[in-house]
Amino acid sequence: MTRIRIKETPTYKSWEDVDKALKEIAEAELDLLDIEGDMNKQIQGIKLTAAQEAKPVQDRIVAIGKDIKAFVEEHRDELDGKTKTLNFGKTGFRKSTKVVLPKAKEKLAAIVKSLKARKMNDCIITTETINKDVLKKYTEDEIIRVGASLKKEDTFWYETDREKLQAVQC
Numbered sequence: 341m342t343r344i345r346i347k348e349t350p351t352y353k354s355w356e357d358v359d360k361a362l363k364e365i366a367e368a369e370l371d372l373l374d375i376e377g378d379m380n381k382q383i384q385g386i387k388l389t390a391a392q393e394a395k396p397v398q399d400r401i402v403a404i405g406k407d408i409k410a411f412v413e414e415h416r417d418e419l420d421g422k423t424k425t426l427n428f429g430k431t432g433f434r435k436s437t438k439v440v441l442p443k444a445k446e447k448l449a450a451i452v453k454s455l456k457a458r459k460m461n462d463c464i465i466t467t468e469t470i471n472k473d474v475l476k477k478y479t480e481d482e483i484i485r486v487g488a489s490l491k492k493e494d495t496f497w498y499e500t501d502r503e504k505l506q507a508v509q510c
Contacts, residue, residue, distance in 0.1 A: 366500035 423432035
């Protein structure tokens with residue numbers, strides 16, 4: 341059996357055909373905007389209803405949690421170690437340690453300097469990335485010299501005129 345090669349021919353034969361296709365896309369985009377608008381309204385309504393229904397339940401959970409905390413703090417000596425296991429859950433205390441850093445930039449810089457002096461570099465986060473937008477401003481030779489390259493291509497695009505279509509439809 342011989343292979344058959346299928347030649348792709350453009351669907352549109354004239355600029356008028358392309359203009360009609362753009363009109364069809366613009367109409368479809370307007371339909372999508374309407375659909376998405378309706379969807380967002382429904383989603384907002386559902387979120388609002390769910391939030392209203394959930395509020396009293398969330399408030400009750402917070403209130404009960406505060407009452408449990410108050411009771412456990414008062415009866416801390418009755419815990420088995422740091423935890424009390426009950427039928428429907430556990431409660432207790434755990435040691436929590438936080439590192440507190442000053443907010444002032446000068447003080448933070450001093451801490452970083454002190455960490456570096458003590459060779460505690462694993463405590464310092466350093467992120468180095470390449471800013472492609474700035475690099476693109478250099479000449480092609482300079483870009484190539486640093487090991488990067490430029491990729492140049494013609495990228496197809498189209499743009500519909502929805503406003504004009506809406507004006508025609510009205």
